[in-house]
Amino acid sequence: MTQNSGRRRYLYLAASFVFRIAVVAILLGGGGWALLAHPKTPVPSHWNPLRDLSVKAPVTPVTKYQLNRALADEMQCRSALSDAGARFEAMDDLVVDQNCGITVRGLLSQLVTSRIDAVETSCKTTLRLAMWEHHVVQPAARDFLGTGVEKLRHAGSYNCRRMRTAQGQSSRWSSHATADSIDIVGVELADGRALSLLSDWSSAGPEAAFLRQIGQGACDWFRVVLGPEYNRLHADHFHLQGPGWGFCR
């Protein structure tokens, strides 16, 4: 166990203790609600379901609940991103037709720590991506590669098209048609190296372990994640998709 993960484990245990106290307080009734709602509540925000999501706060069992609230609320989504230092310049919704368009649209160019080439996408996709970058990609880069990720390389988010399958084009519309997904092809590291799924996925070194870790970890923040193990269409990218039924390959 590394020192970092030992510390994380300790923080997790300490925080879960506080959380249990909060749950007991809730079960006790109105007093518990008052405890959580009080402006000077001793319950930390990331353990408090009444508080808004903070992207950079440690992940707790309350985080998913806070995230879902932020995904459903334009103001919360945009402010969670700006509080985290992300750059997601607001744009008017893109209205094309019933199948294509972007609601709560913006131009994304910076996540929490890493940059990304400017891409038009939705606030939901951006918020999920920011959670992934901060809680999965950067820790994995430190653990496996001893450095940070400076840039995520993408291959687009919005694309008004139908789904592509290994058997050809499907009649169903792609989640890209509503910018509910983004394709990530690799990363640039702070030490100057560039990794891509195409050339590093099957390598023997820690680079492949890093890529597998961030692919797996993406399933914590996106409901559908497809990568090189899924089919040849995904040999060179992770397809990260917000809505769906929980499919992680």
Ligand SMILES: [Zn+2]
């Ligand atoms: Zn895709």
